[in-house]
Amino acid sequence: MIFITGDCHRDFRRLNTTNFPEQKEMTKEDCVIICGDFGGVWSKGEESKEEKHLMDWLQSKPFTTLFVDGNHENFDRLYEYPVEEWHGGKVHKIRPSVIHMMRGQVFEIDGKSIFTFGGARSHDISGGILEPDAPDYKKKKKELDMNWQSYRINHISWWQQELPSLEEMEEGRRNLAAHSYIVDFIVTHCCGTGTQTLIGGSSYQPDILTNYLEEIRQKTKFKKWFFGHYHGNRNVNAEEVLIYEQVIQIA
DSSP states (O other), rough: OEEEEEOOOOOOGGGGGTTTTGGGOTTSEEEEEEEEEEOOOOSSOOOHHHHHHHHHHHHHHEEHHHHEEEEESSSHTTTSSEEETTEEEEEEEETTTTEEOTEEEEEEEEEEEEEEEEOOOOOOTOOOEEOOOSSTHHEEEEEEHHTOOOEEETTTOOGGGGGGOOOHHHHHHHHHHHHHTTOSSSEEESSSSSHHHHHHHSSSSOOEEEEEEEEHHHHHHSSSSEEEESSOOOSHHHHHHHOOOEEEEEO
């Protein structure tokens, strides 16, 4: 069985037995996929006590937890995990059954092919990105806090890797080409530029990732595309699904 849900931001209560009773019939061969902003790898430096508790809790569940990265992950730490092969694609294993599905991969799970690509541009940064070692860092931060402006701090609450590298995008093209651009499912954090316009009109601006995903959308034959990031539950069209708090079975 394969289930899917949206952004968790370190809050995994939707996966307890009360909210997700289906797990009572699941095994580690079954999985739940999180569409980015997993939040389980966040603290600066080593794994915090809170993270250890949460990751151990997920590891104790009868299913395997899978996730693509969002724009709220500590990429400095996430990319330090060894790269391993799993079900045909590259992963980082946070725990044996808590697994990051890397960008541009095609996985074969329960007889289904799944293309994954995490990342998204952060929208809530009107105050900009602060450099913690800048001479005026404290002054700028104080001014932004006083004016209630949203901002991020480089390598503390924001990482440039939220948007993909050219190598990651090219690897995605190669892996899709190896599958003749045909997969069962696509799982991402954000979506293609055209789909983003359907969701928010001019509220969101296109970027290198949404344009790349638009290219993938136009070239790839797929049954369903699931994505998070925009904090809503909506069938955008017959093929594309924006998902947030729901946990739904897809296979």
